[in-house]
Amino acid sequence: MRVARTDIIAGLPADLARSVVRQFRGREVAAAAAEGLLDGTGIAAERALADLEAAGYLEKTDTDQDGYDWWTTTILGNALAMASFGRPISRRTADRLVSGLIERAHSYNADPGRLLFIHRLRLFGSYLDQSVDPIGDVDVELVYGRRNNDPRAAADYAAASGRTFSTYLEKLTWPVTELVQHLKNRSAFINITMEDVSLISDRVETVYLISEDASALPPPDRARSTSRD
Secondary structure (H helix, E strand, C coil), rough: CEEECCCCCCCEEEEEEEEEHHHHCCHHHHHHHHHHCCCCCCCCCCHHHHHHCCCCCCCEEEEEECCCCCEEHHHHHHHHHHCECCECCCCHHHHHHHHHHEEEEEHHHCCCCEEEEEEEEEECCCCHHCCCCCCEEEEEEEEECCCCCCCCCCHHHHCCCCCCCCCCCHCCCCHHHHHHHHHCCCCEEEEEEEECCCHHCCCCCEEHHHHHHHCHHHHHCCEEEECCC
């Protein structure tokens, strides 16, 4: 999903609506999570959440014994949480981006120097609707696995990259960061998520599976694919 900053969503500026929805993305959270974002706007959190619910972005999951409401995002709300601002692209450009994405998945899985492997890529969102042109962006679900589960492997891999890391966590997560960067190839129009795509969309299309890639190095025995590190 791609929206303009000047859009109004459920009575809120688009960037604020996106920020509010992100607080509840894929989990159940109390309404208080939105209060800080709405300070100074004159809009009460409960009112904003009710309007977002009416517009289909949030749903109330429970009211606890203290009377506090708990909320989570809908499929539409997850799409808004991932939304980017900017001009759309033509379907022809999007097709080119998808082709390049698949080619890079093949090259990544054929490289014996990579610590991870790509298990699956699935597309979702506006790209799958052939009637939509131009398109906001190309939404991609990534599921990956590790070729080496030694806890020291990620740190060693990061050190071998020659990069400087500001934190140890940054160093440990470098293999995943590198993988995402490789797939995006600096494109601002490829949007990659490692969440379960069923929380974001009810329509998906698989465009890459390692089991169907004859050029890919096979995953190690008992390798576990995951969408989270």
